[in-house]
Amino acid sequence: MGLIRVNKGSKVESEFFINMDKNNVEDVICVFKKIYEENKREIEYYKELESEFNTIIESSSDGIHVTDGEGTTLRFNRACERIEDISRKEMIGKNMRDMVKAGIYSKSVTVEVLESKRSVTLLQHVNGKEVMATGTPVFKDGRINRVVINSRDITELNKLKRELNDAYTMKEKAERELEFLRQRETSERNVVAESISMKRIIKLAESVAKVDSTVLIQGESGVGKGVISSFIHKNSNRRKGPFIKIDCSAIPENLLESELFGYEKGAFTGANNRGKIGLIELANKGTLFLDEIGEMPLGLQAKLLRFIQDREFIRVGGKNPISVDIRVIAATNRSLRKMIDEKNFRQDLYYRLNVIPISIPPLRERKEDIRPLINSALNKLNKKYNFTKRFNVDTLEMLVKYTWPGNVRELENITERLIVTTSFEEIMPEDLPSTIGESVQNKRCFNMDNIKSYKDSMDKFERSLLMEIKKKSNSTIEMAEILKIDPSTVRRKLKKHHIKIDFE
Secondary structure: OEEEEEOOOEEEEEEEEEEEEOOEEEEEEEEEEEOOHHHHHHHHHHHHHHHHHHHHHHHOOOEEEEEEOOOEEEEEOHHHHHHHOOOHHHHOOOEHHHHHHOOOEOOOHHHHHHHHOOOEEEEEEEOOEEEEEEEEEEEEOOEEEEEEEEEEEOHHHHHHHHHHHHHHHHHHHHHHHHHHHHHHHHHHOOOOOOOHHHHHHHHHHHHHHOOOOOEEEEOOOOOOHHHHHHHHHHOOOOOOOOEEEEEOOOOOHHHHHHHHHEEOOOOOOOOOOOOEEOHHHHOOOOEEEEEOHHHOOHHHHHHHHHHHHHOEEOOEOOOOOEEOOOEEEEEEOOOHHHHHHOOOOOHHHHHHHOOEEEEOOOHHHOHHHHHHHHHHHHHHHHHHHOOOOEEOHHHHHHHHHOOOOOHHHHHHHHHHHHHHHOOOOEEOHHHOOHHHHHHHHHHOOOOHHHOOOHHHHHHHHHHHHHHHHHHOOOOHHHHHHHHOOOHHHHHHHHHHOOOOOOOO
8 A cells, every 4th residue: 555646746545456376466456545635624623613513502501402494303402301301312303293283392483483484482381391482494595494493491480470470469469458558547547648748748657656756747727737646646655645735826825834834732823722733744654735836935935845855844833843754746837947037936945846847738739638538528427417418520629629728627617517508418519608619710711631522621611601690690581681592591501510590
């Protein structure tokens, strides 16, 4: 065997076979094999590349599944075996349509790709597992030659997602139940909180109730400062103790000190011979509510400051200090800072009171509370007087639009007046006090946010017009003359809009 060079240096491997008869050579057979070194290196390179490719495919954590253009499995890596719980032996050479028919796959992404001739991603159920598979077509000469499928087991991911959704659902349910309980509790304790601002105040009041810090409640007259102070007391660990309210504006200045701190016998002319326990002392183990604190005389503020600091006081005419365990809540409708600037309120007392400030907005700034407040008052009064009164829809709308300068107190008073003084079960807009009707009418205009339809807008306009004309008339005939229509038409329209005909 040897090598010879032919064709400009190409190497040729040769083998010689010699046939001899005795010492004579009869035949010589020569076999030539031409070797291209470059091709040999390329073949070795491609073998290494294929080995590396196979290693990469088998090392992938995602499943890699390759089929031919007919849907028959050619490759199925280890990750596929693990994810789909099927052995490679069971898959190689099997057509995916047959696997679907056999019920091993719920549906096949390979089949979808072959039918649509585009990439497809779908959720497959394989042996009880949820597998997200993406199939990509590989084209050759315009036809699908291969389909490459990447798959990933999302069973645990979906399980975690469902558990997370369940947790969110339970959280939302718990929040709704908590909100329901809070609303029921606040309703039972005469607190209506539908607006965001009042809900925040209730939440703050609940937190404040857990401690004994001094609270200063500010807001216009009638907004419910007393209701919030009572709410704090009833939600505190002092709920079983007394709740003593002192209206600093209602007690004459010369009597306020003795009412607050009490007095010893013979303390002043006209004093009780046995002396008297003050309201502060009566509040021991409970809550002392100082309403209208801004009306307290400047001279008495110093003594109140010492009491708040030390929780001790001396009765009028007394010598021995008395200790009490109380929580102090103060309220005012005045600007104490302005009073401080005017030298009418002590700055040090203000800071002692204003540890936890609560500011209640007026009713006109929390319209969402008006309707539930009216319904709450209506229910209580119906129960109290054994009535079944109700408000007409238009009446409620006018009450909601009213500015309520007297706030909740005015609302409750007007509701009671309407329930007691109206003759019919349904309280109509014309039953409202003129102050409300005029105030709302002055503000009534076409608000684009409130327009539902042309008919609805015209009905409202017609009703308002009829009510205005009715105020200026003594009969339906006069109304007809002003409106230039027939009296029967006036009566029909009054009936349509539930406007009482009470001047005939």
